[in-house]
Amino acid sequence: MAAAVAISSTVKYGIIGVGMMGREHLINLHHLRTEGVAVVAIADPHVPSQDLALQLAQSFNWPLKVFSGHRELLESGLCDVLVVSTPNMTHYEILMDIINHPKPHHVLVEKPLCTTVAHCKEVVNAARKRQDILVQVGLEYRYMPPVAKLIEIVKGGNLGQVKMVAIREHRFPFLVKVNNWNRFNVNSGGTLVEKCCHFFDLMRLFAGANPVRVMASGAIDVNHKDEIYDGKVPDIIDNAYVIVEFDNGSRGMLDLCMFAEGSKNEQEISVVGDTGKGEAFVPESIVRFGTREKGRDGVHTLKAEDDRIKYDGLHHGSSYLEHLNFLSAVRAKGGQAPAVGLQDGLISVAIGVAAQLSIEKGRFVPIAEVMD
Template sequence: MSPSSSHPRETSIGLVGAGRRARTHVRELFRLRDQEYLGQNPDDRLLDHPQPLYETYAGTRPDWVEDVSDLRPTVTAVFDPDEEARATTVALCLECGDGAGADDRDEPRAFDAYERFLEEGEYDAVVVSSPNHTHLDVVRPLLERGVDVLCEKPLATTLEDHDELVALASRSDGVFYVAFNMRSHPSYRRLADLLEADVIGELGMISCREVRMPFPDGHYYTQAESGGSLLEKNCHDFDLMNWLVDGDPTRVCAFGGQHVFTENTDVNDHAVVIVEYDSGVRASLDLCLYAPYGEQNPEYRGYRDYVFRGTEGILEGVPDGSNAWKLYTRRRRETFEATGFPGGHGGGDYVQLRNFLRCVRGEEAPPATPTDAKKAAAIAIGAERSIRDGTIVEIDSNYDLLFE
């Protein structure tokens, strides 16, 4: 493996894992590369590309008019043991404009063995989207080589593996970016600003309900490979709660099991989780992975909604894709909308990869640390343990689980 010693204008990206999530990252990388700050046609600039107006007449410039023309990502290496996955992802890169004929680059090089990817691949940074249980073995040699890495969540399926990744990241010269894209989601960034401004006073309770389609086929249905549905799906939510609460989780209790998906799987398809923080905040999460909806029910296609309750009011998410929050106090009713971004997860995927590329260039720091990832995992793994054993699980200051 021979990563570049510096990060030129064009940043080359290696992919580890070439499945569905990796292809989402590919689309967002090329969306970033193809953003036109000023526009090719001068006549279109004022309508489609208003950035020059902000530069000329405004004292500050909002995020949505940020110049990203210096971020020129290209995919140069793809590893996946599955031949079809590799071919599909390479074809997507070419469809998006990568490869021969695009700035005289060769097409992304595909690898069927990880050792060859490490030794022969050419890249400035790596995006890891392989199954959860492979992350430690995949990331370890990259961090030991000082490669900048964005790793999908959860970082690992056990707290012990999280500890090793925390240690590896602390010794590495490379950036280790945890892909908690809810921290980059415009709606939740807006929420963080509102809570920081104390619009609801002192936060006391958080409620989250998530109803969604079943997991895709594959490792998601194996506890040992996914870490369980609450780790796979809701480490995002537990990280969001940890981020917004002024305190650490100390206890978790959960109820759940298998209601519909009971054959050939040991993964829960529903759960109710309660988390207690040392600051006194209580949080709850409901997860349902089997609700019937889809194209036949366009008005009910699954959702994640949040309610934050404080001493002075309530902030309630609007589950309609508008990235808005409704504020209710005794004398005030107001709706706060967040800046929209293109791309998946309400723009969170786009913003996350933009931020990662800025980190690779040494211009920003990752919004979440490996320790943050362990903290979220402690809640998820503790909740899975609570469901299994019928107990309340305590979490210590190192985010390890305590048992009687």
């Protein structure tokens, strides 16, 4: 892929959507300023979000041009790179506008890529025609130091052929977002798309294979049941079990609970191969791995750290490393593909959509069913 965006010595960023995650990106990019980056523009129709972003930028001595919409930002020609961190249901329209704009812009888009498989596929197909831009999907859990270390252990063959991947996320409920958009499936794609595309992406990465079919059970049991917005009660599930079968015979399982604040770790990941087992714990940042041959006494325990991280932020430094990686791809001018591409984003959404459908229908859902 030939990246044709004209990059000066300073890479100029624009952030589309400066709610909580957009401002998180702004702070991460500030900590990357020594790498030659600057945020020069933002776009958001929500004035309180604009004001909070401006306050941050002023504290960084970064003058910002403020736009109420992404199209005005695009037309300004101010930016080399765009970060899309708007509500999920807006990703499709914004991405299509960016990809089809005459001026090329590299893009880092927050997960999920889009809320439907059909929209994801349209974005993928449109981007294939633009060999002059890079698009990376914000599946930043890959960069969390303990997860990255476990990926390294697995890819190094230390566990043999991966057979089972189990991921537990026990955490707090969804946070309040602007206009409470994340309380409804139609906006977010559903909990298993909105939140869990991260984990389906990791399962696929650990398994080294593509998904074949999905079975899930989930419900709304505790959270948001007493909330009403414009006369409507939220319909997002707050707990689920999901089983994913892959085309190499391996299987993945997700155990999700969003009313489990009383947990030492928010994420626990177990990967078992035919010769060994590895585990990662977040936020403890502990990794354990051992072999069948050496047994319990041979299990190694280490603290996973990454000295490159200058800002931990909301995701234990993974967003900082994500930006560092993407900046490297941008500067490579076509010599380096994004680490997390559009196909990764598409498949992670497809698994989530299949899981949501499985809960609705009470049956296994083939990935081919949602891809078609």
